[in-house]
Structures are given as structure tokens and as C-alpha cells.
Amino acid sequence: MTDVMVSAEGVHKRFGHNEVLKGITLTVNRGQVMCLLGPSGSGKSTFLRCINHLEKINSGRLSVDGELVGYREANGKLYELHERDVARKRQEIGMVFQSFNLFPHMTALQNVTLAPIQVLGRRRDETEQRARELLDRVGLSDKYNAHPVSLSGGQQQRVAIARALAMDPKLMLFDEPTSALDPELVGEVLDVMRDLARSGMTMVVVTHEIGFAREVADTVVFMDGGVVVEAGPPAEVLGAPKHERTRAFLAKVL
């Protein structure tokens, strides 16, 4: 059992000729919260999507809990994983999207129970019981049977978090979870995430919420132009940034 949950070494990612990640090297330890900051187009969301293989990396090594993402290594050779095996690994990694991506044709409860029943083959009654507990935990005990269209953005995002947690993930990825929300609704989602961090969940969070990063993150990473400009505890990166680029960015968003 290693203490490292996510390990990236020299990760490169290109879209055609456009190089989005130019050698990212990072480590996220078990139980840690890492916040990725940076201007749009800096590659932070792309990096996050690489972690659960929604994007394929072009070079470098990326592993989650000691296993390569998307590949298997044997006799010094890499073998691409079958879709089935990629799906199996994704079960252990929860993801929350900027645009929620709840399933609109299902109620909140059905959104949460779908994957545990269909993917893990769990029993319906137990799964529904647990789903209710999760929805209670994110403060939606009165919305079990609501369709996403009748929920506010903040409520939808909290259902999305419950949906991801229902798979009992060992790692949670958040892709700008509050960027599509009205300012008034940002707080309720951040509260849920703060609780989750306190419970010991390993989290990688792409965000523009500097206050949240300062309070919750163990490590803050500032990215720009596809490279890590600066990484360290929030007090250093946010409190006393060494690089001019970080200082300029923080001056604008604070």
C-alpha cells in the first residue's frame, strides 16, 4: 500500500498540433486535497480528464493508486487496456463536471442509484437506502424524486456529487464544480466539498475559488500554458508566490 494516489511524470497531451500539456509532473498523496489553479486554456481541466482516461495522454506516465491509467505494463512493453478494464478503473474514480451532466430523464434518486445497480450489480433496496443517505448528506432530503430540470444549479451539482460518491470512489475529481453557478449558490456546493475533504477523501479540484483552495487544499498547483508554474502549500503559493506569473494571476482574481 503506497501513500501516493495520483502520480504524473512528464505528462504530455496534444490535440492535433496544439500541445495542451507540456510535461506535467505532480503527486497527490492519499487523503490529500490538491487544487489546480490557472487561467483558462492552461490545461488544468485537460490534466484532470487524463486522470480517468477521458483523454489519452501522448507521452509520460500517469498512474492512479500504483496502476497506470489506460495501459498495462508487462516485460517493459505497454499494452492498451480494453474498454472494459478502463471502465472498471473509472468505477473507483468519481468525477464532478462544471455543467453537472445529471441524467435529465431520471429523478435525483435514480441518478444516484443507476451506476451502483447497473455497474456494481448491487441490490436495489440497499442501493436506494444508501442513495437516500447520500442525498441527505448533501442536504437534499426533500428532493429524492425531483427531476434535474426542477432543481437549481447548486442542487444539481450536489446530486452530481452524491452520484459520484455512491460508487464509493477512492479518488474524486472536480472540474470547476462551481463555475456554472450563481454566486449565491456557490457556497452550498463548497460546503459539501469541504465536508468531503474533512472526511479524508482524496480530491483533485480544478477551481477558481481561491478562498476554498486556501482553506481546504493541502497542495495548490498553479498552471499556465500547459506547465506547472508553481506548486506547494497554499500559504506559500497563494500567500507568497515566487513567480511573477502567479502573482499577476492572483492579483486579478482576488
Add this chain to the structure above:
Amino acid sequence: MADQSQLTPVASERPQDIRAVPVRRPGRWIAAFIVLACSASFVRFLIADSAMQWHVIGQYLFDSQVLNAVVRVFYLTVLSMLIGVILGVILAVMRLSPNPILKAASWLYIFFFRGTPLLVQIVFWYNISALFPAPHHLIDIGIPFGPALIHPNANVIITVFVAALAGLSFNEGAYMAEIVRAGIISVPEGQTEAAASLGMGRMQIMRRIVLPQAMRVILPPTGNELISMLKNTSLASVIGYAEIVYVTSDISAVNYKVIQLLIVGSIWYLALTSVAYVGQYFLERRVGQGFSRAQQITIKDRWLSLGRGRGGTLGR
């Protein structure tokens, strides 16, 4: 503080509604009068003791030959549509698959079956036995380039019904493929990504997430297709399938009541189309769940709202 209180609207007694003389619109009256006059004269022409001979229409409307033909049209339509929809889903998934051979095969199928007249296709299937050597017209069915397992006689298995069914359903498959494909690509990519991030497989995502949402886009044009199909079954009359047009023209060939029998046929087509309308209404309501904030309006509500002034969605 005083300024602010002036800006806030104060609830007081309801002000009087405006009463004004409405604009006069003589054009509306004239247009309405013309339409009513034309309609009245047409109705008079229909019901007057003219050549319409309504009793002949009444006499043949429930003729047993005609009723049998209606049942045949119903079955041919339902079966062709069913096969067409299944083919359409398979072709659409092939077309969207990453496998270039499947993609090309689906494209070619759609190109051929959409690009040639349905009438030609029906006659083609009816005469397919000509492609297999006489006298027995045996079709070898088995492993490609390998041994044949069964050898049915083309003249025996390709009946009029089978030829009509093949022509209609293979053609429908091509149209349905494009409709289903439109539905699938209308589902946002985020849905697939969210499902994938939960560890769902490709087939699970298609079945549980994409197709249920695609149905909303697929259903209305499919209702159109069903109605077209209903009427296209009449093309099977050219190969001698005893459907409505074939039977009614057979009768009129004897008694010369051509118009009356065409109307008999049309009444039945309209009746069958109405059934399709009702089915589509209830299906659309079902797949529309979760896509609108407003409560679903039922037929009953709509009729009730006629008595309640404005009605409709704006009045809600």
C-alpha cells in the same frame, strides 16, 4: 429613506382595467365571409343529390373484402415499421461506430435504399427469383464462400406479402437510420462522459443514457414515417397484394364507381392515421419526462382550458 419608499411598489386596491374602443378590422370579416361562402358551397355540392352517391360509399365501407384489406394494411404497416425501426437502430449505431468497414457498409445501404424509388424496390423483391437459376430458383444460404446450409426455392418463399414487406421495411430502415442517428447525436457529449466516469460500458451507456434521451428527438419524425408507411403500403398493389387500393380498384373495375371507392379507401386510411396520432401523443408524453418544468398538459386539460379564457401555455 423617503426616496426609497417612493420607489418600492405599494400594494393598493387594484386599478381599473383600461376600456378603449377596439380597432376596426373589416379585412377579417371579409376574409372570413369568403372562406365560409366557399366552404358552404362545397358542402352543398357534396351532400346534394349529385353524383356523389353516398349510399354507394356506405355500402362498400364495411364490405368484407374491404375490411380484410384494412386488416392487411394494418399488419403490413406494423410489421414493416417494426423491422424498419430495428434496422434503423442497427444502421445508425454502425454509422456512428469507430469501425470504418461498418461505417461504410451503413452509408452504402442508406445510399442505395434512399436513392431508389420504393416502387422499384418492391417490384425488384417480387421478381428476385429471376436472379436464381431456373427451374427451381434455389437460394443457397449458408457460410459466405463456404458450404450452403439450406436451399429454399425463391418462388416459394418470396410471396407477394414477403416482397411487399421486404420492399417497405428495407426502405424504411434507411430513413429510420438517419432519424435515429440524429437522435443519438442530439444527446450532449457530457451525458456520455458522465456515464463513462461512473464506470458504465459502451452498451450500457447507449441503452440507459443515450437512447432514452434520443427518443425525444426520434419520436416525432418516426410518427411521420409511420403515416407515410401506412400510405406507402398502397404501392404493394402493383405486385397484386390485396390491400386497400388493390381491393377498391378491383371493385370499381366492375361497377365503375371509381370516385366512391377511392373515398371508401381514403376514409380507412384516415381512420388508421388517426390511430397513429393517438399512439404518438402518448409515447411523446412518456419520453418527454424530465425535459420541461411545466406540468404535462393532458388532452382533458386542453379541452377544459377552452372554457377558461386564454388557455394554452401562455395562459398558465
